[in-house]
Amino acid sequence: MLPELNSLYQTGSLIRIPPAQDVPISPRIRRLIDTAPMRRLASISQxxxxxxxxPGATHSRLEHSLGVYDNAIRVLGRFAHDDAFTSIVxxxxxxxxxxxxxxxxxxHWPFCHPIEDMRIQGLAEHEQRIGDWIRQSELAECIDQDWSCDTDDLIGLLCPPKPSSDQATSAxxxxxxxxxxxxxxxxxxxYLQRDSLHAGVPYGRNxxxxxxxxxxxxxxxxxxxxxxxxxxTAAEMMVFSRYIMFSEVYWHHSVRAATAMLQRCVFLLQHRLDLESTLRMTDDDWIANLRRAAEGSVAEPLAQGLFGPRRLLxxxxxxxxxxxxxxxxxxxARKPYWWLVALAERLAEQLSRRTGLVIHPxxxxxxxxxxxxxxxxxxxxVGRDAVVRTLGDVSPVTSALAQRQFDNHVKRVRVFLRNDLxxxxxxxLSVGDLTYVMMETIQNLESELI
Structure with a gap:
């Protein structure tokens, strides 16, 4: 039995995280938590x-990481005496x-998910950086001294090879x-339960x-x-909880307005920012760096609206x-980010012409x-009769979500304008007029790029 599983079933060292959750900690886990890369996660917002x-959703990635670790040892505890599991693990x-x-x-680095969605050339996703973060830090020494596995074993689980790869994967x-x-x-x-707790909504905890x-x-x-x-039934409720959390929290229209402002700000400043050099920063350092880079540029109102003394979304x-x-x-949906920027700039021109207002790109x-x-x-x-069916096949509650693309239902296309415009x-312009202008602008841009 792993020391972490011993800690799960016996009284020992604990770290308490919300909501009143006792996470069992072995000595070798504590050594990892006390390293600089893990402590940095305490200063990065989830x-x-x-x-x-x-406003309550300020919890850190360290808190979330401890919660995921706690779930992992509980899963191992669930399978400790399962022959199908122990025969392959x-x-x-x-x-x-x-x-x-x-x-x-x-x-992870500050605001990495929305920035990764932009697909900036040369900027690798955070999963691809885990190996470097471990190998180039004290984490490597901790793993080498305390654990029988190595960094490659971790990467094989976090970034498993694709089915088309020649690399073999064990059962x-x-x-x-x-x-x-x-x-x-x-x-x-x-994350569903923790994000729901800190956001102050019930959806992800049901x-x-x-x-x-x-x-x-x-x-x-x-x-x-x-x-x-x-x-x-628990799986049905989790699927629905996830759907509602995306709809009402992660893709809430004001959250997405702020996200769109951040993305355009980074897009405009990407050559000033040197994003690669910011990847090891904390949130506060990254924000200060962005605001400095934005000074005197067209991106300054965006940075100020997000991180200045007044919220102006x-x-x-x-x-x-x-x-x-x-x-x-x-x-x-799923258009490249640069294409959306080009469309927004042309739409600004069309709206300015049709309304007589001064609307900048x-x-x-x-x-x-x-x-x-x-x-x-x-x-x-897996039913009691050993017959395997998908959750969508046995659950009328989840069948629609399971059979259609989840993203298309919770992630909407939105047009945002500067708050005073x-x-x-x-x-x-009515909504119908705006839709007509949108379609016309899309068609014109598509024709230009053929």
Whole structure:
């Protein structure tokens, strides 16, 4: 039994995190938590722009990492006497799983998710930086001294090779990787509840995580993570919780206005910022660096509106979803960020001409679902009759969400205008007029780029 599992079942050292959660800590886990890379996560916000709308959502990535680690050892405890699990997962793999859960966010940098969505050339995603963060820090020494696995074992779980790769993946590695990233995983089990708690909303806490963990099993055919029939209701509630959290928190229109402002600011300043040199900063240092870079530029009002003494967010002028506004949504969802900027600049010109208002290119922002899709939500359920069905097949509650693209329902296309321009523009143009101008501008831009 791993020392961390001993700590789970016996009285020992604990770290308490919200909500009244006791996380068992072994000596070797404590040594990792006290390293500089992990301590840096205490100064990086889990939710970034969300706190501008939900003021309590200021919790750190360190808190979240501890929650994911706690879930990981509870999952190992669930499978400790499961023959299907112990036949494919050895102690070395189990150690790599514990480490991966604790260190999975160590490559994160301030506001990295919205900036990664921009797909800036030469800027690798945070998952691809985890190996360097570990190997070039004291974390490598801690792992070498205290653990039987190595950094490559961690990376194999956090960034598993694609099916087309020549690199072989063992059955145990495949299963543990799906426990870290999949329809139901130790990461989502934590962030949905933790983000909901700190945002002050009930949506992400309306499912039974303990029941889900107790129902986990090894898929009899694919070897991935699955759930037993007794966990079906808890899984249904988790799927719906995730849907509502995206709709009402992560993609709340004001959160996305702030996100769009940050993205355009970074886009305008990317050559001044030297983003690569900012990746090891804390939130406060990164914000100070952005504000310095923005001084005297067209991006300064954006930076000031987000991080200055007064919150001045752009306002929503139009919104298009995958049902009512499908013509616009389908044309803009997953478009490259530079393309959305070009469209916003041309739309500013058209709106200025049609309304007689002075509307500058930076006064218009377009937010659309990014290229990267959310993970599938349709987990397999192993019934009491040993027949495997997808959750969408056995649950009328989740079938619509499972069978259609999740992103298209929770992520909308929105047009934002500078806060003092929105009302004046909407007085002169109806929503129908604005939609017409949008479609015309999209068609013109598409023709120019053919």
């Amino acid at each position: 939710l970034g722009m969300v706190s501008l709308v939900y 050895d102690p070395k793999m189990a150690e790599a799983f514990v480490l991966s859960a604790l260190l999975h966010d160590v490559g 145990g590695q495949h299963f543990l990787a799906t426990c870290l990233s999949g329809p139901i995983d130790v990461d989502k089990l934590d 499912f039974d995580a303990g029941r889900l963990i107790s129902s986990l099993c090894v898929h009899p055919e694919t070897g991935s993570l699955a759930i037993g029939d007794k966990g079906r 752009y306002k929503r002028a139009a919104e298009f979803n995958a049902i009512d506004g499908d013509q616009v949504h389908d044309r803009l 930076v006064d218009v922002l377009i937010d659309a679902p990014p290229a990267k899709l959310e993970v599938d939500i349709n987990i397999d359920v 929105r009302d004046r523009t909407c007085e002169k």
